Structure formats: C-alpha cells, structure tokens
Amino acid sequence: MLRLDKVNKYYRVGTHSLHVLRDVDFEVADGEFVAIMGASGSGKSTLLNILGILDDYDSGEYWLGDTLIRSLSEKKAANYRNRFIGFVFQSFNLLPFKTALENVALPLYYQGISRRKRNQIAEQYLERVGLRDWADHTPSEMSGGQKQRVAIARALIGKPRLILADEPTGALDSETSRQIMDLMAEINKTGITVLVVTHDPEVAARTSRIIRLKDGKVVDAEHARDSFPQMQAQP
C-alpha cells in the first residue's frame, strides 16, 4: 500500500532548522489498520500530512502504491487526495453553511459528478454511518459524534484506498470514541487501509498494529501485534 524509505523532514523557522522526521522507515500493507502513537510534538501530524500529500518532505522516498510521491504539482496532489485518500480530522472540519448531505458530497464535486448524482451517492454514505435522517441538518445542529460520522462518510465517498485520521476521537467522550472506532474497524474490514494518529491507548488497542514515534524517529513499527499488555504499558 505505502512505503516510507528514510524520509526526513525539516521545518525552517527563521534561521533555525527543526528536524521533525528523522529517517522514517516503515511499510503499511494493503488493508492494514494501523495506529500512530507518540508524545506531543513527536511528528505524528507531520508524518500524516506527508502521507496525505498535503506536505512535502526533504529527503528519502514515499511510495504510495507504485507511485513515488515527491514534489508533485498541486494539481496532481489534489487529484491523488481526491481519488486515493480520505481525511478525518480531530475537529471534523465540516463546512458550517452546508448540510450534512452537501458536506459528504463535496469530494465528488471535485470529480465533476453532477449534483443530483452526488446527492444520491452521499445519501447512501450517510445511511452507512447511520445519519440518513440528518441529511438536511447543518453541522451546528449535530453532536460531536454525529459530526465525526459525517466527516467519515465524506472521507469514504471518493472510494479511497487509504483513510488518514489525525486524532479522530480527540474531541469526543469515551463512549462516542468507541462508536467511532467501531465504524473505523468496519471500514477497515471492507479492505480500506486505515491509519489513525492517537494518544489514546484504548483507541490504539482497536487497531492491528502500532507505529511509535519519538522525536521524529520510528522507535517501534511492530508488525502483527498480538501482545496487548505491551500496548497498555505505554503511557
């Protein structure tokens, strides 16, 4: 599915250079369900942005499928994001003046699909996240969990092969978090690769593998995880 090969990333702040990702090396196979963990500032979001082709890296190689992702034009990057990748954010990032249905349908707008067709498809995806009756509501009328479901439906509508979620449960209570992770697991079962950045061990426990970052380095990229206790040992 994707492979990182000695990827380095620097942030330049004035004359200062911050080495955020150091020789990051790992591979994720098709259909995996992976958690990325690490302390605050360890570079998780930076990593996810690179994986999502929202950001560029300074050295190394990032392969998405058979494609080397490096210095793509904005247009190309936009098309990859639109067709291959679905994003889920901590703060949902729904457009406030659009209804749930319109929010879900938005990625298809950038595929040039007609409004009627878009809305039809969006309705199916809303149904899938259990929010069919909320199609005409705006985000301000919804709970956090509902908003995240809408966001997940939006991430799925473009039929992506990869879902990238940056702390998708960070703004939710534990019960709602559990439901969202149920949904994520369900999505993963359909064959979509899912990467979740999280601080929450309970969330990580739902995945099949954890990649740990420390100061921009991968300290653990265990493959098939079977030792649950090791997980919980991590604060």
Next chain:
Amino acid sequence: MIFFGLAALLIAIALIVGVTYTVGSLAWVTLLQWKDLVSFDRWTEVLITIKSNKLRTALTTISVAWGIFVLVFLLGLGRGLNQGARKQFAREATNGVWMIARKTSVPYGGYDIGRHITFDNRDYDRAVAVKGIDHISGQFYMTGGAFEGTGMMTKRGGKANAFQINAVHADAFYLTNHEIVEGRFLSKGDVADKRKSIVVGRPVVEFFFKKGEDPVGQWLEVAGVPFQIVGVFRDEGGAEQERQIYMPVSTAQLAYSGNDRLGMIEFTAGNAGPDEVKAIVDTLKGQLSERHGFSPDDAQAVHVHNNVEQFQRFSMMFMMISVFVVVIGLGTLAAGVVGVSNIMMIAVKERTKEIGVRKALGATPSSIVFMVIQEAVFLTGIAGLLGLSGGVAMCALIGKAHVSDFILDPGIDLSTGIAATAFLVFAGALAGFFPARAAARVNPIHALRDQ
C-alpha cells in the same frame, strides 16, 4: 485641448492595461475549465458562499451598483445635454459666420454714433476675394435691412400667405441645413442673369398645391412679382426653417428697388479653426469699415454671429463634461471594484479553513481561483446590472419629465450598455484576481491545524 487629449489617452491606456491584465489572468485560470462557466453546479456553489455572507454581499453590491448608476446616469444626462444643445445649432451650419449691418456705436471720421450701416454688392465682391472663405453669400432685406420682419405676401390662384423671403447668392445653401427634395437650389446663373427663380420649403408647397401636383416649374407671386419655382427643400430643424422662400439676391434688388444694397454677408470657412475664422472676420470688418467709414474697433456697427467660435466653445464644454463624467464615473466604479476586491480578500482570509478543507478533499488551485473570481464577477455583474437599469430608468424619468429644453432624450445607447456590461465582467474578474490568488496560495496544513 492638449490636456483633454492627454487625459483621454491616460484613461485609454489604463483601460487597455486593466483589460489585458484581466484577460490574461482569466485565460490562465480558465483555459482548463472553460466548460465550468456554464455549469449550473458551479453557480450554486458560488451562491452558497454568497449566502453565508449576506450583509457584506449586500454592502458590496450597493457600492458597485452606485458606481455604475452614477456612471450611466451622468453619461446619459451628458448625452441628453449634448443632444439638446445640438438641436439649438441644428438650424444653421455649425461652421457659418453671419455679418449683419447695424448702427455705429463709436464716433468716427467726423460722424456721430447711431449711424445705420448698409453693405452693398461691392462689399460682397471684395469679400469673395478674401482667402480662406469657402462659401459666401450676401443677403438683401426687402424691408430695408432689418433682421426681422421679412415676411412677404405670397399668392397663387386666390390663395395668399406670408413666408419669409431670403434674397441670397447661390452659396447661401451651404449656410443652412436644408436638403433639396425636388429640383435644385438657386444657381450662380440665377443670380448672374437676375432670373425670377425661387426655391421654397415644403409648407409653401403644401399651402399652394394639391397633393401629387408637381410644384417645380409653377409660378408664385411674391410681393407682387411672379417667380418660378425651381426647387423644394426640407429641414430637420423644424417647420419654422421650412416656411421660407429663397430668391436670387440680384433679382430681388432689381424687383424691389434695392439698388445694390445688402443687409448681411454670410460665409463658411471649411474646417478652419476659430483663430483662422477670426482672422477672416477681421479682414472683412477692416474692408467694410474702410468703405463705410466706421471704426474698425466698433463692435456694433457690424454684428458678427460666429458659429465656429460658439460651436467650438460648445464642443469644448461637452468634451469637458464627458471627460469629467468619465473620470467621476470610472473613479466611483474603481472605488466599487476596490471595495469588492477588499471584501473578497477579507472573505478569503475568513474562509482560509474552508479553502484548506476543500484542498484536502481534492480542490485544485485553479478550481479555487475560479470559484473566487466567479463570485466576484457574479457580484459585480449583478450589482452592475442593478446600477445600469437604475441609471437608464433615471434618465428615462428625466426625459419624460422634460426638466429642461436643453436636455433631449437622455440615456445611453445599446452599445454603451453592452460595453458597460462587458466592462463590469472584466472589473469583477479584476476585483477577484488578488483574492483568488490569495485563496489559491492557502496552505492546507496551516489552514487545517487544529485550534
């Protein structure tokens, strides 16, 4: 003159630069997505963003609408004024000069003031020789040289009516705006041979002849003398201009015991400017004062009615008004466009997060640029059309109300309207360009960073 030329040039350059810039940026943005312009979908996407900013949209709309309203209204009013004033000129040639014999107002050569001056045929002959004159005619006043009261009883077959008689040379035609509809005007031969030829206006024909009857070749009795009609004319200037009869000055002098007297000398000087015409007038005045013994500085002995100068002044005034109107209108419009640009810039800043989300979901930079520019064009377009129709309606209202004789049919013509609309679209695109570029440069990582 030079100033206006420069101003016009500057405006033209500014327009060309603006339009080129806009077309260039538009082409850059839209070549790939031209089909989207007609896509209903894209328009609804635009409407949604406007819907989310109602008050601001309304305020922007008003500022642009006001600019266009002012521009259209002033242009329309200017045109009305121009047409109204031109109508005042329409009665006579705009390049004509009339020199009329009056009374002296300055003592000269032993004579007291108040002496009546009369021109004669030799004055005319000498005037003909003056360089720069294009067409020239003398005029004999049958009532003794007075400017008014030249109406003469004209009869035919028991019918009689008073029409104004003009006893002139053949070139007098060029000092009018008459148009011959039948036959011809007086010829040099008519004057040289003192023929009893007359040219009459349409009302004269209508009065004396039945419908369908051919007046050319027929005879009319003018103040007791029979004349043969050689031509009929019409005049756009109105009925008063047509209720006239022209006859050879020589015939009139003979028939009405005018000897060789002339009351007026009139001429045109081609395309000569006011200075050249003034020189000709001075030469003629010098000749006349020499022969008739009045001071060359006497402003009243010869009354000069100089259309060249007046028309020049008039044209100058309207040029000034037009430049003023265009400057004011474009200035107001520019302010509106800058307003739209500013407000959209703010909107883009406010919508940074939205733009970031759209980019993460697959919006290309050009689709973002196009979205913003289209919104700007849509805004200015709607606002402009509002202002345009307001301005046109206001002009129509003033035209109907008949505020003044000097304002005739105010309003803009279709081509100006179309040009204004096209200009609006360009202005909108120009207004949207910088906000659109700012939007396209939004970095989704920064925009999406939580909190």
